[in-house]
Amino acid sequence: MSMLPPRSSPRARHYFWRELTELMRRIRSLRSALALLSWDQETFMPVKAAERRAEHLAVLEELLHRELTSPRARRLADRAQVLLPSLPEREQRLVRLFLREYRRARALPARLVSELARTQALAVESWRAARRENAFHLFAPHLERLVALKREQAEHYGYAEHPYDALLDLYEPGMRLSQVRPLLEELVQQLQPVLTRVLESPPPQPLPPAPCTAQFVLGRELCIAIGFDPQRGRIDTSTHPFCTALSPEDVRITTRCSEDDPQVCIFSLLHELGHALYDQNIPAELAHTFAGEGASMGIHESQALFWEDIIGRSLAFCRWSFPLWRRYLDGMLGTPWGRLSVEELFRALNAVRPSLIRTEADEVTYHFHIVLRLELEEGLLTGRLSVADLPEAWSAGMERLLGIRPPDDRSGCLQDIHWSLGDFGYFPSYSLGKLYAAMFWRKIQHDLPDIEEHIERGHFRTLLDWLRHNLYSVGALETPAEILQRVTGKALTSEDFLAYITAKLRLVYGA
Amino acid sequence: MSMLPPRSSPRARHYFWRELTELMRRIRSLRSALALLSWDQETFMPVKAAERRAEHLAVLEELLHRELTSPRARRLADRAQVLLPSLPEREQRLVRLFLREYRRARALPARLVSELARTQALAVESWRAARRENAFHLFAPHLERLVALKREQAEHYGYAEHPYDALLDLYEPGMRLSQVRPLLEELVQQLQPVLTRVLESPPPQPLPPAPCTAQFVLGRELCIAIGFDPQRGRIDTSTHPFCTALSPEDVRITTRCSEDDPQVCIFSLLHELGHALYDQNIPAELAHTFAGEGASMGIHESQALFWEDIIGRSLAFCRWSFPLWRRYLDGMLGTPWGRLSVEELFRALNAVRPSLIRTEADEVTYHFHIVLRLELEEGLLTGRLSVADLPEAWSAGMERLLGIRPPDDRSGCLQDIHWSLGDFGYFPSYSLGKLYAAMFWRKIQHDLPDIEEHIERGHFRTLLDWLRHNLYSVGALETPAEILQRVTGKALTSEDFLAYITAKLRLVYGA
Structure with missing residues (x-):
């Protein structure tokens, strides 16, 4: 038988x-x-x-x-x-x-x-x-x-x-417009008085200009010092900085350079570096499966924003990287990089000021940019906003939220590549990423009390090991909510971000 | 109904x-x-x-x-x-x-x-x-x-x-070992006394060295002046020069540079340029079909060798390109490019001398390299030659054919990328390409009697139009034999090559 x-x-x-x-x-x-x-x-x-x-x-x-x-x-x-x-x-x-x-x-x-x-x-x-x-x-x-x-x-x-949820779910599994929109709108309301107070203080001096090639070389050295493996990736330039992973052994990031503002090149790179570290550290045994990638776009962005803002714009990181900034940029274009102090670098990197371009926005006004895009996307998708009216809706939104109008569409609704790629529902990931990053950071400070000293000495191993253990190792096996719960013991909140940003602004702008 | x-x-x-x-x-x-x-x-x-x-x-x-x-x-x-x-x-x-x-x-x-x-x-x-x-x-x-x-x-x-025919046919439809092997072995026999005579004359002076970057820029300028469209292609460097066409709008060539011998960079580029011009000029209406490519590898090689050897190494081309060689290379590395004459350039580019590396071989000894590879491939494929015996068989073959032994495998059987890519049966295409190119050239000289004056003035349009009309336009719609018959009115022969090379050697080495 x-x-x-x-x-x-x-x-x-x-x-x-x-x-x-x-x-x-x-x-x-x-x-x-x-x-x-x-x-x-x-x-x-x-x-x-x-x-x-x-x-x-x-x-x-x-x-x-x-x-x-x-x-x-x-x-x-x-x-x-x-x-x-x-x-x-x-x-x-x-x-x-x-x-x-x-x-x-x-x-x-x-x-x-x-x-x-x-x-x-x-x-x-x-x-x-x-x-x-x-x-x-x-x-x-x-x-x-x-x-x-x-x-x-x-x-x-x-x-x-809501139809928006169907697209949002592609980037942030389980997230809904009815959760993210009130969360971000409330956050922007809470940030409004912070912004007003900051704008009453004298602004930090901007950074001097520097040649693009020197910026690129500096940015590349920072990425490799932190942990980017150049034998398993590339660093190039493109119109809009991005990171793409063909596999953990082939992770490619790009940046763009502006002579007048070295921050664009360096911090675009640190942003994409955050994505790249995540992608390069996905465990080999997951790489060929559907779990061989980040848990969500929001979680991926949390890593980008963690390295760009929380680490890259910290006083500790400035103290470590300052000699490199000077080594590569001093004397170039006859500019006074040599006369700059660490504190001036730190203040310049954390200047808060309403501005037109999202990718160059500070940590406070960034969320205002996202809320605007979220509203416009929702309008376009439901048909309440026509494409023809988009430029004016954009300008009006900027005026309402940040009090400034773009002089042209290039610095208005044409600034981002995302919509042209069909990435509707992606933008909230950036703000969610900031909230996730702040939640992770609070936990890291608790788990590794001397982490800032490590950073100040350029020792990033401790931090990378924490991220590998808590985040990288699970790939997409857990949902964002599960990761937050396991790692921080909490559900999504904007509290940690608010605490983080107000503490930092006290350092930058004084009490 | x-x-x-x-x-x-x-x-x-x-x-x-x-x-x-x-x-x-x-x-x-x-x-x-x-x-x-x-x-x-x-x-x-x-x-x-x-x-x-x-x-x-x-x-x-x-x-x-x-x-x-x-x-x-x-x-x-x-x-x-x-x-x-x-x-x-x-x-x-x-x-x-x-x-x-x-x-x-x-x-x-x-x-x-x-x-x-x-x-x-x-x-x-x-x-x-x-x-x-x-x-x-x-x-x-x-x-x-x-x-x-x-x-x-x-x-x-x-x-x-013969099993070899099955692979040969992939590159040269209709060709057989029983046709190509006697043809090339006879050619090499006819070239043997030519080679002996040449080696009795004093050798031309080699070219002075030049920095790689300057060589690359010069080569790039030559390619674009001739007709390579940089908006529909790229030029880069790699270990082994090659040309690849993603479509007629995206044709990419590479070269490699050696400071000591500027010929390597420039003539690798002119070789790949020949492939690229063919690929960039495939008619748009064929591009998405199986006819949207060269007629065969041999015909493709004929274009590479046409631009590399017949045009690139002609006196007319030297006369036109000489000022560019001097502009980019003179004074670099303290070398005497400025004291060189056009005739010295021409003679240096056409020096004939048995040498170890196929891609750097002259137009005479090149066929000896191919005959060697053809014999070895046939041996490997039939099992008469084992892989273990390949290095010695290579060295012995070089000694028998050209009277020199490679000092190591790097300049022996490890020099070509082809076998590692599985391209067995490809090498004869190079020699066939030389024969095809010489047949085309004889017809061009007949159709366009003042073509050398055009080249001397840097006007390549006439030549490209002839190639477009007679060759590029049919893509792979005709077989190599059909193309030869239609364009030259003849079947494959080595006569035109022999006539071409002996005439040129008279110019280089005197009567």
Whole structure:
């Protein structure tokens, strides 16, 4: 008498894992190819290759989508449902990540997937031209098309409360507009009096200019001293700084340079460094699975903002890095870097002042920029705001929130690359990242009471070990809420951020 | 009464073309992604990413193979057979290219395809290390594995006369070992007395050294002056110079530099430029089809060698480019570029002398290098030569053919990247390319009697127009033999090459 093995037998599990592993391997490889095609588009691609590149990206996205919607993937998903209860905790989490991807892919028709890819690739090029020539109308038709496609995408995914949630969930699993919007609006209200008080104090002196090459070399040295592994990554320049990971062994970051403001180059790099350290330290045994990446965009941003703001703009870090700033920049362009003091560097890096460009905004006004984008995205998506009205809505919002109007769209609604990439629902991740980072920082200060002395001596190992142990090691096996709970023992709150920022501003602006 | 359209109706043809176009689009996109992954591996990839990159390449090769072996491709191939006689000439040629690809893909089991890709990617890395450390044993096991896989591949393809033919046909459709081997061995015999005579004359003075950066800038300027479009391509450096085309809008070439010998950088660039001009000028309407590439490797090499040797090393080209050589190189490293004459440059560029490295060999001894590789490849493939015996067989062959022995494997059997990439059967393309180029050149001189004056004045338009009209425009729609017949009115011969080289050597070495 022969018998088929029961569906949750060890043999059934063995076949299931082999097939799932193969599927993840194919998907990871396609994603790496897509990452390289995109990285290349932003860095080294010949200018006239843009249209054809859009085609290549669309076809690869289509193939990726086909992998997740094939009969084979469906059989795997069916078996996953059956096997799930019999699997150990860790495997269950991996399988749930697969099921999430599978359901998302099944939700979208192949036509929409390839249209999104093609529209986005062309939108990026039009955004680039529009920004260069300060001509919103070059970007507008592409943005309109993208908004329509994103709305369609949200409907296909489905949502309980608001179409925005369907997109937000792509970046921050489990987050809803009804949670994040009041949280950030309240935070901005609490920051308003802080901002008013700060603006009554005399502003810190800005940093002197420095040549771009020297800035780049300094930034690169800082990244490597902190822990970026140049044998498993690259540092280049692009219009909009970004980080992309083909694998933990190939993590690429970029920055941009402005002679007049060395902060742009150095702190863009420290920001992307935070992403890169996370990506380079994903455990090898997760790298080829769906858990081989950050837990969410918000958690990823927390790492970027942790290194950019909490560490990079700390007095301890200034004390350690000051000799390097002087070594690379003093005397260049005949500027007085040599006469600067550590305290002046620290104050300059932490100047608070309403400004037009999000990526150059300080830690206080940054949230104002995000709240504006959140409102506009919500308006575009529900149709209450038309693309044609976007430039004016942007300007009016800046005036209402920060009291300043952009003189042109280049410093207004054309400043960010995100919408051209179809990344609607992404912006809240930045503010969430700041809140997460402050929560982690409070816990680090508790766990490692002498951490600031380590930083002051340029010893980043202790900090990296803490992050590796508490965060990097789990990849995407835990949700953001689970990570917060396990690491800090608390649910999401803006309290730690408020405590952190007011303490720092006391140092910068005095009592 | 309803009726299915007959299988060669306009409607059937319409559906057939739509499906075939989609298939070609997917395959072209996957090939472009593979080209970028490989280009990046040779230029900018972080060193520790090699193993994972091999994995990504293998998966994409597998997906490509799957496209060509899917039930959909099979249906297309079946329909192609039926529709073929009813199609116009041009469509027939396109369909035959598809059927060739289809049959090749069906011939190989998926396991072999992905094993080849993985083995090759690792072999490249081991070759790099072996060459760096002059340690053949690092490369040997990978080469052994590759040879076994290539033998298997040849068996799967099938052949009428010799397993080598099955691989040769990949690069030079229709060519056989029984044709190319006697042709090249006879050529080498005819060149032997030419070489002996030349070696009795006093050798030209070598070129002075120059800094790598200046060489690179000079080479780049020459390429762009001739017609390389930098908005549709890139020029970089890598260990082994190469050209890769993601599309006609994205053609990338590389070179390598040696301070002691500026010829290496400049003439590697002119070589790759020849490939690039061909690739950049493939007509847009062919670009997304299987005809959107060169007619064969031999024809492609003919373009590389045409620009490198026939044009680049001509007296007319020297007269035009001489001021640029001086402008970029004079005074650098305190060397006497300024005291050089055009004739000295011309003589230095055409010095004939047995040497160890194929890519730096002159136009006469180059064929000796190829004959050696052809013999060794044939031996490896049939098993008459073992990988372990390769270094000694190489040295003995060099001694027999050119009277010199390499002092180490780095300048012996480890010098070429080709075998590590699995490119067995490729080398004859170089010699065939030289023969094709000389045949084209004789026809050009006939069609454009004042062409050398054009070159002397730096007007390359006439030449490019001739090439566009006679060669570039047909892509791979014609076979090499058809192209030769149409353009020169003759079948393959080494006569034009012999006439060309003896005439030039008279100029260089006197009567």
